[in-house]
Every structure is written in structure tokens, then in C-alpha cells.
Amino acid sequence: MGWRARLAVAAAAGLASAAAGADRFCENDLALLDTQFEGGAFHRCDVRDGKFVISIRPEDSKVEVPMPWYAFRASPKRPGDAVVLMGFVGADADRFWPKVSLDGTNWQRMSDRSVAVSDDNQRLALRIPLAEAPVWIASQRLLTTRFYDTWTLSLAERSDVAVRALGRSVHGRPIPVAETGNHPQAVLFIGRQHPPEVTGALTMHAFVDTVLADTELARSFRDTFTVITVPLLNPDGVAAGHWRHNAGKTDLNRDWGPFRQPETRSVRALLADLAERGIALRLMLDFHATQLTETHLFYTQRPQDGDGTAHAFAADWFERVRKRQRDLEFIHRPSKSESANAKNYFFTRYAIPSITYETGDETDPAWIEAAAPVFAEEMMRKLLSP
Numbered sequence: 128m129g130w131r132a133r134l135a136v137a138a139a140a141g142l143a144s145a146a147a148g149a150d151r152f153c154e155n156d157l158a159l160l161d162t163q164f165e166g167g168a169f170h171r172c173d174v175r176d177g178k179f180v181i182s183i184r185p186e187d188s189k190v191e192v193p194m195p196w197y198a199f200r201a202s203p204k205r206p207g208d209a210v211v212l213m214g215f216v217g218a219d220a221d222r223f224w225p226k227v228s229l230d231g232t233n234w235q236r237m238s239d240r241s242v243a244v245s246d247d248n249q250r251l252a253l254r255i256p257l258a259e260a261p262v263w264i265a266s267q268r269l270l271t272t273r274f275y276d277t278w279t280l281s282l283a284e285r286s287d288v289a290v291r292a293l294g295r296s297v298h299g300r301p302i303p304v305a306e307t308g309n310h311p312q313a314v315l316f317i318g319r320q321h322p323p324e325v326t327g328a329l330t331m332h333a334f335v336d337t338v339l340a341d342t343e344l345a346r347s348f349r350d351t352f353t354v355i356t357v358p359l360l361n362p363d364g365v366a367a368g369h370w371r372h373n374a375g376k377t378d379l380n381r382d383w384g385p386f387r388q389p390e391t392r393s394v395r396a397l398l399a400d401l402a403e404r405g406i407a408l409r410l411m412l413d414f415h416a417t418q419l420t421e422t423h424l425f426y427t428q429r430p431q432d433g434d435g436t437a438h439a440f441a442a443d444w445f446e447r448v449r450k451r452q453r454d455l456e457f458i459h460r461p462s463k464s465e466s467a468n469a470k471n472y473f474f475t476r477y478a479i480p481s482i483t484y485e486t487g488d489e490t491d492p493a494w495i496e497a498a499a500p501v502f503a504e505e506m507m508r509k510l511l512s513p
């Protein structure tokens with residue numbers, strides 16, 4: 128029996144006997160585990176037989192989509208291998224492959240040799256080598272509200288970008304918006320409705336950077352279109368390490384129409400403001416992440432939706448991408464649902480191309496950095512074409 132198999136057995140034994148008496152940190156003679164940083168989250172932590180036993184569960188009982196966010200830090204007391212047994216409630220243990228960081232900023236996938244998944248896929252066993260410095264472990268790399276602060280502050284320094292708070296979250300955090308130009312046609316980009324969808328956030332960052340870049344194409348695009356970016360719609364969920372919801376126990380991407388939450392209402396106010404200024408939306412992109420692809424997946428309108436122009440826009444956009452780079456893999460999936468999501472809301476209300484732009488949960492950030500700008504440039508060319 129290899130050590131991975133042994134760890135899996137230990138995980139099964141350890142978690143089967145989970146008992147009361149833990150807190151949001153725990154320690155043994157080797158290390159202290161805690162979640163006292165932004166995005167840090169696990170449900171509880173115990174030490175049993177020298178091993179750390181952690182349980183992972185959603186932020187509230189209404190969460191229906193199993194994207195098990197967790198993030199914790201192991202601070203060593205002496206060098207050695209910490210064994211962490213993780214039990215998942217309401218999600219598959221291997222839904223995200225664990226990521227590791229030595230500085231909380233640079234992340235990589237944990238080595239296959241350091242992770243064991245139990246047969247029933249409800250438990251993970253991790254072996255974490257510790258030296259002197261803390262080690263961060265998370266289901267996805269940490270992309271906290273500070274990332275967005277840095278991004279929007281750098282945009283605010285530009286004379287051609289206006290950054291402001293669109294509104295406040297349930298817990299009073301600002302919802303940032305960055306806007307360029309004041310032209311009668313606008314494109315709107317929305318991000319991070321769902322906290323764990325970090326690869327979608329990386330895609331949005333690379334995409335928006337391309338649209339706001341100092342290139343001839345991007346400059347002429349911004350001379351024609353107002354560009355509105357709402358990169359962080361759910362700051363409370365991101366800060367707290369939620370699986371899905373905002374602090375109002377709501378999936379924001381089921382609140383487009385009901386508008387029961389301040390986050391979605393802040394965008395509704397933005398839309399009213401645009402209407403007052405005589406600015407018409409031409410395109411809405413909503414950035415997410417999914418396990419259904421390893422590249423990009425676009426949910427668009429179907430040919431039979433409306434007068435067909437929304438589907439035709441997407442089809443032409445993607446044809447341009449294919450012509451330019453034949454080996455760039457992605458999926459175009461025309462679809463329709465009754466869900467109160469952003470895609471439905473913007474299409475129903477404005478009859479514009481309204482697209483959910485998904486990126487695979489485990490997609491390599493380097494691939495994203497290369498691919499998203501291609502889609503951004505071809506989107507700009509498409510919108511600028513007569």
C-alpha cells in the first residue's frame with residue numbers, strides 16, 4: 128500500500144469519527160492551521176491522532192451548486208509533513224484540485240503525489256511539506272478584493288477611465304465600476320458573481336485589459352463605444368470565501384429580475400443612468416467558470432431567439448476567432464433557460480447579444496492570458512465592422 132492509499136484510508140477513518148470541539152483554527156506540535164485572511168474558509172478544524180481534520184461545507188443551506196471553496200494557511204512550528212484530512216459536505220472532494228502557494232500570491236496545483244481522493248469522492252487527504260514559512264492551500268488561487276482594488280486604482284490613474292463605486296454590497300463593500308468614454312453605444316462586462324470562479328475572473332482581467340489597452344484597435348474601439356466594466360459584483364462572497372452566494376444568502380445570478388439584492392440593484396441603477404444619458408447597450412458579457420470545459424465555453428442566444436441577430440453576432444465573432452487562430456479551442460453553446468440570470472435579463476430587456484463567458488475551473492492561467500485577448504480583439508473588430 129502506497130502512502131496515498133494509506134492517507135485515503137486514514138481520511139475515511141478520521142472523518143467518520145468527527146466530533147465536536149473545534150474552531151476556525153487548530154494546531155498540533157507541527158503547525159497551526161487558520162483561515163484568518165481574506166478568502167480564508169473552512170467549516171471547522173480538529174486535530175486527531177496528530178492529523179488535521181477539516182470539514183468543508185457551503186456558507187448556507189440554500190446553496191445548490193457544489194463549488195466547494197476552501198482556503199487555509201499552515202504555519203509551521205517545526206519542519207515536517209502535515210497531514211490534512213478534508214471532508215466535504217454537499218460537493219465532490221475532487222471538484223477542485225487543491226492549489227498551493229508559498230506566499231499567498233503565486234499558486235500552483237498540488238502535486239498528484241501529495242493528494243489522495245477517497246473512493247466515495249467525499250474526502251481528500253493532503254500531505255503538506257512544511258519548512259519554516261507558512262503554506263497556503265486553497266481550492267482555487269486566491270483572487271481577493273485587494274486584487275480588484277489594485278486593478279481599479281491603476282485604472283483610476285488614467286485620464287480616460289472613470290472609476291467609482293456603483294453601490295454597496297450587503298456588508299457595505301463598494302461595487303466598483305470602471306467606465307471609458309461617453310458614446311451613444313456601450314458594451315458591459317460583469318464579473319465575479321460567483322466567488323470560486325477565479326479562472327473566469329482571470330479571463331475577464333485579460334479580456335478587459337485588451338479592450339483598455341494602448342493599441343490602435345482598442346483606441347478606436349473606445350472612440351466609438353462606451354466601455355463599462357463591473358469586475359466584482361459579489362465582494363462579500365469573495366472576502367468570506369463563499370461557494371456561491373452573496374451575504375444575503377442569494378445566488379446573484381438568479382436575481383436579475385427580482386433584484387432583491389443591493390449588488391444586482393446597483394447594476395439596475397447603472398442601466399437607468401445609461402438610459403438617461405441616451406446610451407444604448409450593444410453587448411453584455413458575464414464572466415464565469417465551470418468544470419464543463421478546459422478552455423472557454425460561451426452560452427449565447429439560439430438562432431430562433433428574437434430576430435436571430437444576437438445569435439448571428441456570436442456566430443460571426445467566433446468565426447473571426449476561428450479564422451485567425453484555427454487551433455484555439457473553445458465551445459459555442461447556444462442555449463435558453465428560464466433562469467433569472469444576467470444572460471436572460473439583458474437579452475429579454477435589450478434584445479442584445481447577452482453572453483455567459485465561461486472558463487474551465489482548471490484551465491491554465493497561461494492559456495487564459497493568451498486566449499482571452501484574441502476573443503477581445505475579435506469582439507472589437509466585429510463591433511467596429513459595418
Ligand SMILES: [Zn+2]
Pocket residue numbers: 320321324415416
Ligand atoms: Zn458562475
